[in-house]
Amino acid sequence: MSILEIWLLAVSLAIDCFTVSITSGIILHRIRWGIFLKMAFLFGLFQAAMPFLGWLGASRFNHLIETYDHWIAFALLAFLGIRMIREHFKDEEERSFDPTRMKVILTLAVATSIDALAVGISFAFTGFRTLSSLLYPLTAIGIASFVISLAGSLIGVFFGKRFNLRVEIFGGLVLIGIGVKILFEHLLANH
Incomplete structure (x- = not known):
């Protein structure tokens, strides 16, 4: 795997x-460095x-991982998505979906890293024989996810403030959509 391919995979x-x-940043409406860095x-x-x-x-x-990984990711994301949608319909005091x-x-x-588990399985069959050969791809994946997540939170705050968005329904649908996408990709790949 080339360096370019590793970074494209990481992104x-x-x-x-x-x-x-992005959804979490929109919900929070303000920059919360501690939360954004932790996330x-x-x-x-x-x-x-x-x-x-x-x-x-x-x-x-x-054989065990490939059989169920997509169902686990779907269940976790659907659970969080449904919970987020329900929060939209509650009064301010009753809300409990809190990305902090x-x-x-x-x-x-x-939930968002279940696909990465499958990537690791593919690493085992594509020439990554030792832990030292995995260090660069794993580091690239971690760095890309950190930077892109932080950027997403800041973008979410910007749009949340600019357009005064309350996006619990949208965010919930996005989480469910990601879960459905993961589920269908794996189901279609196996047929």
Whole structure:
């Protein structure tokens, strides 16, 4: 795999993080560096860790992971999306979908990184034989996800302020859409 291919892969894996970060920035309506850095860090960490885990388990658990990874990603994203849509219809005091809560950030980090697990499995079969050969791709994936997530949060704040958007419904539909996309890509690839 060339350096260009590695970075293109890293950016493509970060697109789901970017979308989720934009939505979170819109919901928060203001720059919250601590939250945005925590979210970007965890997104980058999980995006880099999942390919490693996929690579590590490819020889033993390949058939188990490939069978269910898309269902897990879909369920997590659909759950969060439905929850976000429900929040739109609640009064301000009743709202509980909070992209600043660690539980929400961790769930989003896991859900958006499930595809990276499959990438790690493919690494095991495309010439990445040692951990040292994986260091560059994993680092690139983590850095790209961090930077793109942080940019998405800032873009979300800008648009949220500029257009006074309340996007719980839109954000929920985006999360569900990402889950459906992951599900259909895997189902169609297996037929």
